């Protein structure tokens with residue numbers, strides 16, 4: 001069991017700036033969920049969240065947790081706002097790259113991003129189509145977009161994430177490593193895909209094999225961070241349980257009304273923390289019961 005859990009110190013925050021995706025990755029809950037309307041967080045709400053995050057030593061602020069940030073009509077306005085607030089090298093972009101264009105590529109500057117990660121499951125057109133759930137005619141252009149970005153912005157740290165559990169994962173990763181080997185600013189990562197606390201169940205994601213009796217926490221991010229050190233903030237400005245709460249079942253508090261500290265020290269948040277870290281019985285309705293990372 002963990003002795004000291006300082007949940008009042010957020011280190012990373014995933015901010016859901018928009019609510020829809022232009023892909024259907026077989027390893028993502030988006031692919032097994034009814035198409036959602038692209039609700040977009042207003043700039044005022046985004047600024048409020050940034051101001052609240054600035055009260056803490058935040059290392060990274062991600063556009064979205066699921067969904068595609070390049071379909072956010074306010075994306076450039078958000079980056080401008082981040083610059084206006086003096087936030088440097090903290091934004092993190094996760095994208096499938098399909099909608100990248102010259103306009104965005106030329107807009108980005110060297111202090112905007114901590115890193116940019118592209119979700120690229122395969123270098124092959126047909127395989128990409130199956131894994132990303134996007135028509136293969138977009139494959140060539142997407143690779144060109146990503147390559148163009150990487151070549152133009154050589155000062156940015158790029159990651160390529162290769163997802164989707166299957167016998168092909170290692171081969172796909174090696175091929176992508178080979179493809180990007182000429183680029184010094186690119187790291188290719190094989191990322192394991194899991195069931196997102198019960199939100200998706202198929203052959204491309206790992207399922208938990210534990211039998212939850214007494215819990216000792218969760219370590220989905222890394223060994224140093226605890227629950228709420230990494231925040232998930234919904235497009236409605238709500239702090240949610242964690243980034244695996246795809247269906248937004250567990251709202252912890254409202255950033256339109258309260259500070260991060262007030263929310264993380266609330267009775268509700270302490271109660272959930274006590275359940276996950278084994279001081280109380282886990283509520284049977286908590287998504288954690290189906291989570292790969294529960295210990």
Ligand code: SF4
Pocket residue numbers: 197217218219220227241242243244245276287288291292293294
């Ligand atoms: S145990 Fe719960 S809080 Fe921890 S990673 Fe899993 S779903 Fe998130």
